[in-house]
Amino acid sequence: MTGKLAGQVAVVTGAGSGIGRATAALFAREGATVAIVDLAAPAAEQAAEEITGAGGSARAIAADIADPGQVDSAFGDILGELGRVDVLYNNAGVNSAGSVLDATDEDWDRCFAVNAKGTFLCSRVAARAMVAAGRGSIINQGSVAAVVGVANFASYCASKGAVVALTRSMSVDLAPRGVRVNVICPGTVYTPLMEPMLRARGNGDMAAGLALTTAKYPIGRLGTPEEIAAVALFLACDDSSFLTGSVITADGGMTAQ
């Protein structure tokens, strides 16, 4: 590894599983101390132990990013213990089910509470510390669902569209203060989050759901958490020093069609 984040503190939300977990591990291998923020305390602990077991540095913090009090307290602990936040990856997110015809109020509210408001809450507290330090990189987690319409995914598509718009707004406000903000829009990556969607798409048959989904990808396969982690690392470190407000699709050509 090349130490692209040597001496830095990186916060990754939703790092107990999937894309966030792979990214936390990569950031740690690149020299960062990683704060793993996740609703699921045991998963966060496990991810942190994996990193420290491999010789890296990590802290697990259990918090619901949709709750302003828990977010402030989590970042209070991080800043108190680690002294700074150089990188924030707003990765935690939830899925939805249903089209505009049948999605529930609860489904809409949860998607917006976690995906959109959670991103705002974590960014607000991290950005204040970054602005005070005069540098930082915030990476938001969008989705191809913010770029194209995905069937039966109304609340999720709308909440990820909000994340892309928030990214542009934040980038304009924070660029003069030394903080860059970009958003990744991944295509489908096989993680626990996607299993219900893939099963539903195959009418209960996971293999059929996977085949139907893969057919939408010109590259002929789904993505891996490690491939999205590599994009997050690029955005986190100085290799992307002229990028801010950028919407980076990482989707095997799905949205190019």
Ligand SMILES: NC(=O)c1ccc[n+]([C@@H]2O[C@H](COP(=O)([O-])OP(=O)(O)OC[C@H]3O[C@@H](n4cnc5c(N)ncnc54)[C@H](O)[C@@H]3O)[C@@H](O)[C@H]2O)c1
């Ligand atoms: N997997 C995909 O195909 C895909 C595609 C595009 C975008 N994304 C986005 O990538 C992100 C990560 O997805 P994943 O597939 O790795 O999912 P995942 O379910 O494997 O991991 C998500 C993690 O977020 C945590 N989390 C959920 N709600 C939270 C909350 N309120 N507060 C704190 N933590 C919370 C979960 O406990 C879990 O550990 C999400 O924002 C998702 O929308 C995923």
